[in-house]
Amino acid sequence: MAAATESRLALVRRARRVNRVLAQRYPDARCELHFRSPLELLVATVLSAQTTDVRVNQVTPVLFARYPDAWALAGADRAELEEIIRSTGFFRAKAESLLGLGRALVERFDGEAPARLEDLVTLPGVGRKTANVVLGNAFGVPGITVDTHVGRLVRRLGWTAEEDPVKVEHAVGELVERAEWTMLSHRLIFHGRRTCFARRPACGACPVARDCPSFGIGEVDPQRAAAMVKP
Template sequence: MPAALDVATETPLARTRRARRIVRLLGEIHPDARIALHFDNALELLVATVLSAQCTDKKVNEVTPAVFARYPSAAAYAGADRAELEAMLRPTGFFRAKANSLIGIGAALTERFGGEVPGSLDALVTLPGVGRKTANVVLGHAFGTPGVTVDTHVGRLSRRFGLTDQNDPVRVEAELCALLEPRDWTIASDRMIFHGRRYCHARRPACGACALARLCPSFGLGPTEAGEAARLVRGTRGDVEALR
Protein backbone atom coordinates (compact mmCIF):
# COMPACT_ATOMS: atom_id res chain seq x y z
CA MET A 1 0.00 0.00 0.00
CA PRO A 2 1.50 3.39 -0.98
CA ALA A 3 2.28 6.00 1.64
CA ALA A 4 -0.17 8.88 1.90
CA LEU A 5 0.69 11.76 -0.39
CA ASP A 6 0.60 15.16 1.32
CA VAL A 7 -0.25 17.79 -1.30
CA ALA A 8 -0.41 20.54 1.35
CA THR A 9 3.39 20.68 1.43
CA GLU A 10 3.88 20.13 -2.29
CA THR A 11 5.75 22.88 -4.14
CA PRO A 12 4.29 24.30 -7.36
CA LEU A 13 7.10 22.67 -9.35
CA ALA A 14 6.48 19.30 -7.73
CA ARG A 15 2.77 19.57 -8.47
CA THR A 16 3.45 20.40 -12.09
CA ARG A 17 5.76 17.42 -12.44
CA ARG A 18 3.25 15.13 -10.74
CA ALA A 19 0.41 16.37 -12.95
CA ARG A 20 2.40 15.70 -16.10
CA ARG A 21 3.43 12.26 -14.86
CA ILE A 22 -0.22 11.46 -14.15
CA VAL A 23 -1.13 12.36 -17.73
CA ARG A 24 1.70 10.19 -19.08
CA LEU A 25 0.64 7.22 -16.96
CA LEU A 26 -2.98 7.70 -17.96
CA GLY A 27 -1.79 7.30 -21.54
CA GLU A 28 -0.29 3.93 -20.63
CA ILE A 29 -3.40 2.84 -18.76
CA HIS A 30 -5.77 4.01 -21.50
CA PRO A 31 -3.95 3.87 -24.85
CA ASP A 32 -7.37 3.82 -26.51
CA ALA A 33 -8.50 7.09 -24.91
CA ARG A 34 -10.32 9.21 -27.45
CA ILE A 35 -13.54 11.09 -27.87
CA ALA A 36 -16.39 8.60 -27.88
CA LEU A 37 -18.78 10.64 -30.04
CA HIS A 38 -18.98 9.75 -33.73
CA PHE A 39 -18.63 12.59 -36.24
CA ASP A 40 -17.18 13.44 -39.64
CA ASN A 41 -16.91 17.22 -39.42
CA ALA A 42 -17.04 20.14 -37.00
CA LEU A 43 -20.78 20.68 -37.35
CA GLU A 44 -21.52 17.05 -36.56
CA LEU A 45 -19.25 17.14 -33.52
CA LEU A 46 -20.86 20.36 -32.30
CA VAL A 47 -24.32 18.82 -32.62
CA ALA A 48 -23.28 15.55 -30.97
CA THR A 49 -21.68 17.39 -28.07
CA VAL A 50 -24.81 19.45 -27.48
CA LEU A 51 -26.87 16.25 -27.48
CA SER A 52 -24.49 14.55 -25.03
CA ALA A 53 -25.60 16.76 -22.14
CA GLN A 54 -27.29 14.51 -19.55
CA CYS A 55 -27.07 11.62 -22.00
CA THR A 56 -24.66 8.76 -22.64
CA ASP A 57 -22.34 8.90 -25.63
CA LYS A 58 -23.68 5.50 -26.69
CA LYS A 59 -27.23 6.83 -26.94
CA VAL A 60 -26.06 9.95 -28.77
CA ASN A 61 -24.23 7.77 -31.31
CA GLU A 62 -27.43 5.80 -31.86
CA VAL A 63 -29.41 8.96 -32.59
CA THR A 64 -26.99 11.09 -34.60
CA PRO A 65 -26.74 9.11 -37.87
CA ALA A 66 -30.37 9.91 -38.69
CA VAL A 67 -30.01 13.48 -37.41
CA PHE A 68 -26.89 14.11 -39.49
CA ALA A 69 -28.54 12.69 -42.60
CA ARG A 70 -31.67 14.79 -42.13
CA TYR A 71 -29.80 18.00 -41.29
CA PRO A 72 -26.50 18.08 -43.21
CA SER A 73 -25.88 21.83 -42.87
CA ALA A 74 -26.32 24.78 -40.55
CA ALA A 75 -29.12 26.06 -42.79
CA ALA A 76 -30.93 22.75 -42.43
CA TYR A 77 -30.95 23.09 -38.64
CA ALA A 78 -32.04 26.72 -38.88
CA GLY A 79 -35.00 25.72 -41.03
CA ALA A 80 -35.86 22.52 -39.16
CA ASP A 81 -39.44 21.67 -38.31
CA ARG A 82 -39.37 21.85 -34.53
CA ALA A 83 -41.75 18.96 -33.92
CA GLU A 84 -39.82 16.68 -36.26
CA LEU A 85 -36.47 17.60 -34.74
CA GLU A 86 -37.77 17.14 -31.20
CA ALA A 87 -39.07 13.69 -32.09
CA MET A 88 -35.65 12.68 -33.40
CA LEU A 89 -33.91 14.02 -30.29
CA ARG A 90 -36.36 12.60 -27.75
CA PRO A 91 -34.18 9.55 -26.85
CA THR A 92 -31.36 11.86 -25.70
CA GLY A 93 -33.50 13.58 -23.05
CA PHE A 94 -34.22 17.30 -22.63
CA PHE A 95 -35.15 17.15 -26.29
CA ARG A 96 -37.06 20.44 -26.39
CA ALA A 97 -34.13 22.44 -25.01
CA LYS A 98 -31.71 20.61 -27.30
CA ALA A 99 -33.91 21.27 -30.32
CA ASN A 100 -33.98 24.95 -29.39
CA SER A 101 -30.19 24.97 -29.17
CA LEU A 102 -29.69 23.24 -32.53
CA ILE A 103 -32.14 25.50 -34.34
CA GLY A 104 -30.50 28.54 -32.74
CA ILE A 105 -27.01 27.26 -33.58
CA GLY A 106 -28.05 26.70 -37.18
CA ALA A 107 -29.45 30.22 -37.44
CA ALA A 108 -26.38 31.80 -35.80
CA LEU A 109 -23.94 29.90 -38.00
CA THR A 110 -25.90 30.81 -41.12
CA GLU A 111 -26.31 34.47 -40.24
CA ARG A 112 -22.93 35.23 -38.67
CA PHE A 113 -20.40 32.64 -39.81
CA GLY A 114 -21.30 31.80 -43.38
CA GLY A 115 -22.75 28.47 -42.34
CA GLU A 116 -19.41 27.21 -40.97
CA VAL A 117 -18.48 26.31 -37.41
CA PRO A 118 -15.99 28.92 -36.18
CA GLY A 119 -12.60 27.76 -34.98
CA SER A 120 -12.17 30.02 -31.96
CA LEU A 121 -13.41 29.69 -28.41
CA ASP A 122 -14.62 33.28 -28.26
CA ALA A 123 -16.82 32.75 -31.31
CA LEU A 124 -18.08 29.30 -30.31
CA VAL A 125 -19.33 30.38 -26.89
CA THR A 126 -21.58 32.98 -28.55
CA LEU A 127 -23.65 30.16 -30.07
CA PRO A 128 -26.88 29.14 -28.30
CA GLY A 129 -26.34 26.37 -25.79
CA VAL A 130 -22.56 26.32 -26.25
CA GLY A 131 -20.33 26.85 -23.23
CA ARG A 132 -16.61 26.45 -22.73
CA LYS A 133 -16.86 22.68 -22.27
CA THR A 134 -18.59 22.15 -25.60
CA ALA A 135 -16.34 24.69 -27.30
CA ASN A 136 -13.18 22.97 -26.08
CA VAL A 137 -14.46 19.58 -27.27
CA VAL A 138 -15.00 21.00 -30.76
CA LEU A 139 -11.74 22.92 -30.84
CA GLY A 140 -9.66 20.00 -29.62
CA HIS A 141 -11.17 17.26 -31.78
CA ALA A 142 -12.37 19.02 -34.92
CA PHE A 143 -9.78 21.80 -35.25
CA GLY A 144 -6.75 20.38 -33.43
CA THR A 145 -6.66 23.40 -31.12
CA PRO A 146 -5.66 22.28 -27.61
CA GLY A 147 -8.19 22.78 -24.85
CA VAL A 148 -9.06 21.27 -21.48
CA THR A 149 -12.62 19.97 -21.34
CA VAL A 150 -13.89 19.96 -17.76
CA ASP A 151 -16.80 17.56 -17.50
CA THR A 152 -17.87 15.78 -14.32
CA HIS A 153 -15.08 13.20 -14.64
CA VAL A 154 -12.30 15.71 -15.26
CA GLY A 155 -13.47 17.92 -12.41
CA ARG A 156 -13.74 15.01 -9.98
CA LEU A 157 -10.36 13.49 -10.87
CA SER A 158 -8.60 16.85 -10.80
CA ARG A 159 -9.74 17.35 -7.22
CA ARG A 160 -8.96 13.77 -6.18
CA PHE A 161 -5.49 14.05 -7.68
CA GLY A 162 -4.97 17.22 -5.66
CA LEU A 163 -4.36 19.29 -8.79
CA THR A 164 -7.05 21.79 -7.81
CA ASP A 165 -9.46 22.48 -4.98
CA GLN A 166 -11.84 24.38 -7.23
CA ASN A 167 -15.39 23.33 -8.11
CA ASP A 168 -16.06 25.92 -10.80
CA PRO A 169 -15.24 24.31 -14.19
CA VAL A 170 -13.68 27.50 -15.55
CA ARG A 171 -11.28 27.68 -12.60
CA VAL A 172 -10.49 23.97 -12.85
CA GLU A 173 -9.73 24.47 -16.54
CA ALA A 174 -7.41 27.37 -15.79
CA GLU A 175 -5.49 25.46 -13.13
CA LEU A 176 -5.07 22.37 -15.31
CA CYS A 177 -3.90 24.50 -18.22
CA ALA A 178 -1.28 26.06 -15.96
CA LEU A 179 0.00 22.64 -14.90
CA LEU A 180 0.03 20.83 -18.22
CA GLU A 181 1.76 21.46 -21.51
CA PRO A 182 -0.65 22.88 -24.12
CA ARG A 183 0.00 19.96 -26.47
CA ASP A 184 -1.47 17.65 -23.79
CA TRP A 185 -4.60 19.63 -22.91
CA THR A 186 -6.99 17.77 -25.21
CA ILE A 187 -5.64 14.27 -24.69
CA ALA A 188 -5.37 14.81 -20.93
CA SER A 189 -9.11 15.45 -20.82
CA ASP A 190 -9.84 12.32 -22.88
CA ARG A 191 -7.63 10.18 -20.65
CA MET A 192 -9.14 11.53 -17.44
CA ILE A 193 -12.64 10.89 -18.76
CA PHE A 194 -11.71 7.29 -19.58
CA HIS A 195 -10.14 6.85 -16.15
CA GLY A 196 -13.18 8.32 -14.45
CA ARG A 197 -15.47 5.94 -16.28
CA ARG A 198 -13.30 2.87 -15.78
CA TYR A 199 -11.53 3.27 -12.43
CA CYS A 200 -12.13 6.47 -10.50
CA HIS A 201 -15.90 6.24 -10.09
CA ALA A 202 -17.82 8.85 -8.16
CA ARG A 203 -19.01 6.46 -5.44
CA ARG A 204 -16.48 3.63 -5.19
CA PRO A 205 -13.20 4.24 -7.01
CA ALA A 206 -11.13 1.15 -7.74
CA CYS A 207 -8.16 2.42 -5.72
CA GLY A 208 -6.46 -0.95 -5.24
CA ALA A 209 -6.38 -1.59 -8.99
CA CYS A 210 -5.19 1.88 -9.99
CA ALA A 211 -1.69 2.43 -11.33
CA LEU A 212 -1.81 6.04 -10.15
CA ALA A 213 -2.08 5.15 -6.47
CA ARG A 214 1.37 6.49 -5.53
CA LEU A 215 0.59 9.82 -7.18
CA CYS A 216 -2.90 10.23 -5.74
CA PRO A 217 -3.59 11.84 -2.35
CA SER A 218 -7.10 10.35 -2.43
CA PHE A 219 -5.92 6.75 -2.43
CA GLY A 220 -8.16 4.85 -0.02
CA LEU A 221 -11.46 6.49 -0.92
CA GLY A 222 -12.35 3.16 -2.49
CA PRO A 223 -11.32 -0.45 -1.77
CA THR A 224 -7.55 -0.83 -1.59
CA GLU A 225 -7.45 -4.63 -1.72
CA ALA A 226 -6.51 -5.56 -5.28
CA GLY A 227 -9.08 -8.28 -5.82
CA GLU A 228 -12.00 -6.26 -4.51
CA ALA A 229 -10.91 -3.19 -6.43
CA ALA A 230 -10.46 -5.13 -9.67
CA ARG A 231 -14.12 -6.09 -9.60
CA LEU A 232 -15.02 -2.40 -9.78
CA VAL A 233 -13.01 -1.75 -12.96
CA ARG A 234 -15.16 -1.33 -16.06
CA GLY A 235 -14.48 -1.80 -19.74
CA THR A 236 -10.66 -1.86 -19.91
CA ARG A 237 -8.35 -3.38 -22.47
CA GLY A 238 -6.27 -5.96 -20.65
CA ASP A 239 -4.87 -5.82 -17.16
CA VAL A 240 -3.08 -2.87 -15.63
CA GLU A 241 -0.31 -3.22 -13.08
CA ALA A 242 -1.68 -2.14 -9.72
CA LEU A 243 0.07 0.32 -7.40
CA ARG A 244 2.84 1.27 -9.78
Protein backbone atom coordinates in the same frame (compact mmCIF):
# COMPACT_ATOMS: atom_id res chain seq x y z
CA MET B 1 1.24 9.85 -2.20
CA ALA B 2 1.14 13.65 -2.42
CA ALA B 3 2.32 15.49 0.66
CA ALA B 4 0.22 18.16 2.37
CA THR B 5 3.09 20.63 1.92
CA GLU B 6 3.67 19.79 -1.72
CA SER B 7 5.57 22.50 -3.57
CA ARG B 8 4.40 23.98 -6.85
CA LEU B 9 7.22 22.24 -8.70
CA ALA B 10 6.35 18.91 -7.10
CA LEU B 11 2.69 19.37 -8.05
CA VAL B 12 3.61 20.06 -11.68
CA ARG B 13 5.86 17.02 -11.79
CA ARG B 14 3.19 14.82 -10.20
CA ALA B 15 0.49 16.04 -12.60
CA ARG B 16 2.68 15.36 -15.62
CA ARG B 17 3.63 11.95 -14.24
CA VAL B 18 -0.06 11.08 -13.82
CA ASN B 19 -0.70 12.17 -17.41
CA ARG B 20 2.09 9.91 -18.67
CA VAL B 21 0.82 6.92 -16.69
CA LEU B 22 -2.75 7.44 -17.89
CA ALA B 23 -1.43 7.64 -21.46
CA GLN B 24 0.02 4.16 -21.00
CA ARG B 25 -3.17 2.86 -19.37
CA TYR B 26 -5.48 4.31 -22.02
CA PRO B 27 -3.60 4.39 -25.34
CA ASP B 28 -6.93 4.47 -27.18
CA ALA B 29 -8.31 7.46 -25.26
CA ARG B 30 -10.31 9.65 -27.61
CA CYS B 31 -13.54 11.54 -28.09
CA GLU B 32 -16.24 8.88 -27.91
CA LEU B 33 -18.79 10.91 -29.85
CA HIS B 34 -19.05 9.91 -33.50
CA PHE B 35 -18.63 12.73 -36.01
CA ARG B 36 -17.37 13.43 -39.53
CA SER B 37 -17.10 17.22 -39.43
CA PRO B 38 -16.74 20.10 -36.93
CA LEU B 39 -20.47 20.81 -37.29
CA GLU B 40 -21.40 17.22 -36.47
CA LEU B 41 -19.17 17.26 -33.40
CA LEU B 42 -20.66 20.58 -32.32
CA VAL B 43 -24.20 19.22 -32.59
CA ALA B 44 -23.30 15.92 -30.91
CA THR B 45 -21.63 17.71 -28.00
CA VAL B 46 -24.66 19.93 -27.45
CA LEU B 47 -26.80 16.77 -27.36
CA SER B 48 -24.43 15.04 -24.92
CA ALA B 49 -25.46 17.22 -21.98
CA GLN B 50 -27.02 15.12 -19.21
CA THR B 51 -26.80 11.90 -21.21
CA THR B 52 -24.23 9.38 -22.41
CA ASP B 53 -22.09 9.43 -25.52
CA VAL B 54 -23.53 6.01 -26.36
CA ARG B 55 -27.04 7.45 -26.40
CA VAL B 56 -25.99 10.40 -28.55
CA ASN B 57 -24.27 8.08 -31.02
CA GLN B 58 -27.53 6.16 -31.39
CA VAL B 59 -29.38 9.34 -32.31
CA THR B 60 -26.96 11.28 -34.51
CA PRO B 61 -26.96 9.01 -37.60
CA VAL B 62 -30.66 9.75 -38.11
CA LEU B 63 -30.23 13.39 -37.13
CA PHE B 64 -27.33 14.04 -39.50
CA ALA B 65 -29.04 12.22 -42.36
CA ARG B 66 -32.13 14.37 -41.92
CA TYR B 67 -30.24 17.63 -41.33
CA PRO B 68 -26.87 17.34 -43.09
CA ASP B 69 -25.83 20.99 -42.79
CA ALA B 70 -26.49 24.19 -40.88
CA TRP B 71 -29.08 25.38 -43.40
CA ALA B 72 -31.13 22.22 -42.97
CA LEU B 73 -30.82 22.43 -39.19
CA ALA B 74 -31.85 26.08 -39.15
CA GLY B 75 -34.99 25.24 -41.11
CA ALA B 76 -35.88 22.08 -39.20
CA ASP B 77 -39.43 21.40 -38.09
CA ARG B 78 -39.31 21.70 -34.31
CA ALA B 79 -41.65 18.78 -33.62
CA GLU B 80 -39.74 16.49 -35.95
CA LEU B 81 -36.40 17.55 -34.46
CA GLU B 82 -37.67 17.00 -30.93
CA GLU B 83 -38.85 13.51 -31.80
CA ILE B 84 -35.48 12.54 -33.28
CA ILE B 85 -33.53 13.69 -30.21
CA ARG B 86 -36.15 12.80 -27.57
CA SER B 87 -34.17 9.90 -26.09
CA THR B 88 -31.23 12.18 -25.19
CA GLY B 89 -33.33 13.92 -22.54
CA PHE B 90 -34.22 17.60 -22.15
CA PHE B 91 -35.16 17.35 -25.82
CA ARG B 92 -37.20 20.55 -25.96
CA ALA B 93 -34.36 22.70 -24.65
CA LYS B 94 -31.86 20.88 -26.86
CA ALA B 95 -34.06 21.35 -29.92
CA GLU B 96 -34.25 25.06 -29.18
CA SER B 97 -30.45 25.20 -28.92
CA LEU B 98 -29.96 23.27 -32.17
CA LEU B 99 -32.41 25.46 -34.08
CA GLY B 100 -30.69 28.58 -32.77
CA LEU B 101 -27.30 27.04 -33.47
CA GLY B 102 -28.22 26.36 -37.08
CA ARG B 103 -29.52 29.88 -37.59
CA ALA B 104 -26.47 31.47 -35.97
CA LEU B 105 -24.06 29.44 -38.08
CA VAL B 106 -25.90 30.37 -41.27
CA GLU B 107 -26.23 34.05 -40.40
CA ARG B 108 -22.78 34.66 -38.95
CA PHE B 109 -20.39 31.91 -40.05
CA ASP B 110 -21.47 30.88 -43.57
CA GLY B 111 -22.86 27.63 -42.20
CA GLU B 112 -19.53 26.43 -40.80
CA ALA B 113 -18.54 25.76 -37.20
CA PRO B 114 -16.03 28.47 -36.21
CA ALA B 115 -12.55 27.50 -35.08
CA ARG B 116 -12.14 30.09 -32.31
CA LEU B 117 -13.29 29.69 -28.72
CA GLU B 118 -14.50 33.29 -28.53
CA ASP B 119 -16.80 32.62 -31.50
CA LEU B 120 -17.99 29.19 -30.40
CA VAL B 121 -19.14 30.35 -26.97
CA THR B 122 -21.47 32.92 -28.57
CA LEU B 123 -23.52 30.11 -30.15
CA PRO B 124 -26.77 28.84 -28.56
CA GLY B 125 -26.17 25.90 -26.23
CA VAL B 126 -22.38 26.21 -26.43
CA GLY B 127 -20.22 26.90 -23.38
CA ARG B 128 -16.50 26.55 -22.81
CA LYS B 129 -16.74 22.79 -22.29
CA THR B 130 -18.43 22.22 -25.64
CA ALA B 131 -16.15 24.73 -27.34
CA ASN B 132 -13.03 22.97 -26.06
CA VAL B 133 -14.35 19.60 -27.23
CA VAL B 134 -14.84 20.98 -30.74
CA LEU B 135 -11.55 22.87 -30.82
CA GLY B 136 -9.48 19.97 -29.56
CA ASN B 137 -11.06 17.19 -31.60
CA ALA B 138 -12.21 18.86 -34.80
CA PHE B 139 -9.62 21.60 -35.22
CA GLY B 140 -6.56 20.34 -33.33
CA VAL B 141 -6.53 23.35 -31.00
CA PRO B 142 -5.51 22.22 -27.49
CA GLY B 143 -8.24 22.60 -24.89
CA ILE B 144 -9.18 21.22 -21.48
CA THR B 145 -12.71 19.85 -21.30
CA VAL B 146 -13.97 20.12 -17.73
CA ASP B 147 -16.88 17.71 -17.54
CA THR B 148 -18.03 15.96 -14.37
CA HIS B 149 -15.31 13.29 -14.67
CA VAL B 150 -12.45 15.75 -15.18
CA GLY B 151 -13.63 17.99 -12.35
CA ARG B 152 -13.96 15.05 -9.96
CA LEU B 153 -10.60 13.52 -10.82
CA VAL B 154 -8.49 16.67 -10.68
CA ARG B 155 -9.89 17.44 -7.24
CA ARG B 156 -9.25 13.87 -6.04
CA LEU B 157 -5.74 14.10 -7.43
CA GLY B 158 -5.21 17.31 -5.49
CA TRP B 159 -4.41 19.35 -8.60
CA THR B 160 -6.93 22.01 -7.59
CA ALA B 161 -9.68 22.55 -5.04
CA GLU B 162 -11.67 24.76 -7.42
CA GLU B 163 -15.26 23.81 -8.24
CA ASP B 164 -15.93 26.35 -10.98
CA PRO B 165 -15.20 24.68 -14.36
CA VAL B 166 -13.45 27.74 -15.80
CA LYS B 167 -11.18 28.01 -12.75
CA VAL B 168 -10.51 24.27 -12.94
CA GLU B 169 -9.62 24.62 -16.62
CA HIS B 170 -7.09 27.35 -15.93
CA ALA B 171 -5.62 25.59 -12.88
CA VAL B 172 -5.05 22.34 -14.77
CA GLY B 173 -3.73 24.20 -17.78
CA GLU B 174 -0.95 25.63 -15.63
CA LEU B 175 0.21 22.15 -14.62
CA VAL B 176 0.36 20.26 -17.91
CA GLU B 177 1.93 21.19 -21.24
CA ARG B 178 -0.50 22.91 -23.60
CA ALA B 179 0.09 20.31 -26.30
CA GLU B 180 -1.26 17.67 -23.89
CA TRP B 181 -4.48 19.45 -22.89
CA THR B 182 -6.88 17.68 -25.25
CA MET B 183 -5.49 14.20 -24.68
CA LEU B 184 -5.24 14.73 -20.93
CA SER B 185 -8.95 15.49 -20.94
CA HIS B 186 -9.69 12.26 -22.79
CA ARG B 187 -7.47 10.24 -20.45
CA LEU B 188 -9.13 11.66 -17.34
CA ILE B 189 -12.59 11.01 -18.80
CA PHE B 190 -11.63 7.42 -19.70
CA HIS B 191 -10.23 6.92 -16.20
CA GLY B 192 -13.33 8.39 -14.58
CA ARG B 193 -15.62 6.15 -16.61
CA ARG B 194 -13.60 2.98 -16.16
CA THR B 195 -11.82 3.11 -12.80
CA CYS B 196 -12.19 6.29 -10.71
CA PHE B 197 -15.95 6.11 -10.31
CA ALA B 198 -17.94 8.84 -8.58
CA ARG B 199 -19.42 6.74 -5.79
CA ARG B 200 -16.80 4.07 -5.19
CA PRO B 201 -13.55 4.23 -7.13
CA ALA B 202 -11.50 1.10 -7.76
CA CYS B 203 -8.46 2.42 -5.87
CA GLY B 204 -6.75 -0.95 -5.65
CA ALA B 205 -6.62 -1.20 -9.45
CA CYS B 206 -5.66 2.40 -10.12
CA PRO B 207 -2.43 2.97 -12.07
CA VAL B 208 -1.88 6.39 -10.47
CA ALA B 209 -2.61 5.31 -6.89
CA ARG B 210 0.88 6.28 -5.69
CA ASP B 211 0.33 9.82 -6.92
CA CYS B 212 -3.22 10.23 -5.63
CA PRO B 213 -3.83 11.85 -2.23
CA SER B 214 -7.36 10.40 -2.26
CA PHE B 215 -6.21 6.78 -2.44
CA GLY B 216 -8.34 4.72 -0.06
CA ILE B 217 -11.71 6.43 -0.55
CA GLY B 218 -12.80 3.42 -2.60
CA GLU B 219 -12.06 -0.30 -2.83
CA VAL B 220 -8.39 -0.91 -2.05
CA ASP B 221 -8.26 -4.71 -2.29
CA PRO B 222 -6.51 -5.36 -5.64
CA GLN B 223 -8.66 -8.31 -6.69
CA ARG B 224 -11.99 -6.76 -5.78
CA ALA B 225 -10.94 -3.44 -7.32
CA ALA B 226 -9.85 -5.14 -10.53
CA ALA B 227 -13.29 -6.75 -10.78
CA MET B 228 -14.87 -3.31 -10.66
CA VAL B 229 -12.88 -1.87 -13.55
CA LYS B 230 -14.83 -1.40 -16.78
CA PRO B 231 -13.26 -2.29 -20.12
